Amino acid sequence: MKLDPWGAVHVDDYSKLFVEFGISNFDQILSELENPHPYMRRKIIFGHRGYEPVLAAMQKHEPFAVMSGFMPSGRAHFGHMMVMNEIIWHQQQGGDAFAAIADMEAHAVRGISWERCRALGINEYILSLIALGFAPKEGSHIYFQSENYSMRNLAFELGSEANFSEVSAIYGFSGETHISHMESVMAQSADILHPQLKEFGGPKPVATWPTV
Incomplete structure (x- = not known):
């Protein structure tokens, strides 16, 4: 099976993906959550990879964060809403919340104009997040x-640690792939890691949810 990070893929057998990518069954930790989200209870969320540190931080009332992003290439849909609900739930459990509007990725990968990215980002994603309950408080970031x-500075530093062979093997890039498309991968990685920068409180467990 070939997974496409920028497209839809039909998965017939998730068990193979669990083995290949080291994914654990979410049921194994469900009972340890004091107030699990309905998606967790109803097995809509059925796998995780390394969620235990986030769970431990919740239980000990220690710092943790949640991070996900939205590529503003079209209207917000039900899948976006589900990810937004998960961000908000983690925020309600005491976590810092980071929601990225991935305009650099939309511009590089989908060819969306900067003006269109901004309009969609505000009207479709930011307003939806707030309407669903995202709280604009300390530790909350929509950007x-x-x-x-x-x-972006972190993405630049990450780029110095990666090479074309590595990103090509992961993402299937070829000699025809635009440089900005490759750079958007570094931006994604920096999105995930930057909640642990000193200005955001330093190292902490970060729950990351799919960018849809």
């Missing part, structure tokens, strides 16, 4: 990739 220089 456009293009405007977050902490993330």
Whole structure:
């Protein structure tokens, strides 16, 4: 099976993916959550990879964060809403919340204009997050990739640790792939890691949810 990080893939057998990518069954930790989200109880969320540190931080009332992103290439849909609900749930459990509007990725991968990215980001994603209950408080961050220089600086540093062979093996890039498309991968990685920067409180467990 070939997985496409920028497209839809039909999966016939999740057990193979669990083995290949080291995914654990979420049922194994469900009973340890004091107030599990309905998606967890109803097995909509049925796998995880390394969620235990986030769970431990919740139980000990220690710092943790949740992070996900939304590529503003079209209207928000039900799948986006589900990810938004998970961000909000983690925020309600005491976590710092980071929601990226992946305009750099939309511009590089889908060819969406910057103006269109901004309009969709605000009207479809940011307003939806707030309407669903995202709380604008300390530790909460909604940002456009293009405007977050902490993330962009980190992406640059990550780029110095990666090479074309590595990203090609992971993402299937070829000699025809635009450089900006490759750079968007570093931006994604920086999105995930930057909640642990000193300015955001330093190292902590971070729950990451799919970018849809």
